[in-house]
Amino acid sequence: MSFKLPTKEDKHDYVHDQFERIAKGYDLSNDVISVGMHRAWKIRAINELLGLAGHKASEHGEKYLDICCGTGDLALTLAKRAAAGTQITGLDFSQNMLDLAAERQKRLARRKDKVKTVQMEWICGDAQNLPFEDNTFNGAIISFGLRNLTDLQKGLDEMARVVKPGGRVVNLDLGHSTVPLFAPIFDAYFSNVVPVIGGILQNDLKAYKYLPESGRTYPRPEAISEMFRKAGLINIRHIPQALGTVALHVGIKR
Numbered sequence: 001m002s003f004k005l006p007t008k009e010d011k012h013d014y015v016h017d018q019f020e021r022i023a024k025g026y027d028l029s030n031d032v033i034s035v036g037m038h039r040a041w042k043i044r045a046i047n048e049l050l051g052l053a054g055h056k057a058s059e060h061g062e063k064y065l066d067i068c069c070g071t072g073d074l075a076l077t078l079a080k081r082a083a084a085g086t087q088i089t090g091l092d093f094s095q096n097m098l099d100l101a102a103e104r105q106k107r108l109a110r111r112k113d114k115v116k117t118v119q120m121e122w123i124c125g126d127a128q129n130l131p132f133e134d135n136t137f138n139g140a141i142i143s144f145g146l147r148n149l150t151d152l153q154k155g156l157d158e159m160a161r162v163v164k165p166g167g168r169v170v171n172l173d174l175g176h177s178t179v180p181l182f183a184p185i186f187d188a189y190f191s192n193v194v195p196v197i198g199g200i201l202q203n204d205l206k207a208y209k210y211l212p213e214s215g216r217t218y219p220r221p222e223a224i225s226e227m228f229r230k231a232g233l234i235n236i237r238h239i240p241q242a243l244g245t246v247a248l249h250v251g252i253k254r
């Protein structure tokens with residue numbers, strides 16, 4: 001089946017419909033496709049968000065924003081590592097994803113005291129037009145979301161706008177590996193095997209053909225760093241993960 005990415009005009013509705021459709025099996029597919037590695041990448045990204053090497057949690061009363069939060073995977077991991085009284089907001093435009101996030105939060109809160117002591121909210125909204133005042137959050141993060149926006153720069157501009165001066169903006173998304181031998185093997189896996197996995201687990205071949213294509217057209221890490229600069233962020237770093245197949249970017253609001 002040949003596949004064409006949506007046009008810029010169609011992208012918003014196309015992406016929205018896709019995530020509404022695949023919400024239910026999303027977490028399982030994510031685990032299978034990344035062989036569980038997305039968990040380690042997210043923890044690394046959270047450590048960057050909090051500005052630590054893994055030994056300190058957030059401070060009481062701090063506020064963090066997870067944009068394109070999906071089923072809340074990253075926000076809930078952050079909640080487990082955050083100090084009591086931290087406020088975490090997850091935002092996504094797919095209500096089906098947010099409903100699953102809220103259910104996961106309830107399940108975790110029954111088991112883990114930590115999640116109980118963190119205040120969490122799930123907001124349905126557009127990443128390119130955030131419903132928050134300037135300088136609201138101590139940090140903002142987006143994981144595997146930026147690639148899906150119609151206007152990537154607007155998404156980063158909005159993250160920078162709502163973060164307080166000195167706060168961090170973190171983006172975790174697909175990268176472009178240049179490691180000889182490995183890069184073509186990964187490309188073959190992503191283009192040929194991932195759609196089959198998605199087709200079997202989710203019965204949605206189209207959504208999992210979109211995934212490698214959206215990665216291929218996603219800007220290279222240097223271009224993402226430049227977008228961070230345009231958003232007014234400083235001390236920008238690109239931290240490659242998984243031999244460069246995943247790109248973690250961090251910047252600080254002036």
Ligand SMILES: C[S@@+](CC[C@H](N)C(=O)[O-])C[C@H]1O[C@@H](n2cnc3c(N)ncnc32)[C@H](O)[C@@H]1O
Nearest residue numbers: 019068069070092093094126127143144145148
């Ligand atoms: C690949 S999922 C990532 C979910 C989660 N961050 C993770 O890493 O598991 C992308 C998410 O971005 C959301 N999304 C895409 N475009 C969006 C937009 N313009 N505004 C808000 N959410 C959006 C989708 O609904 C979907 O839940």
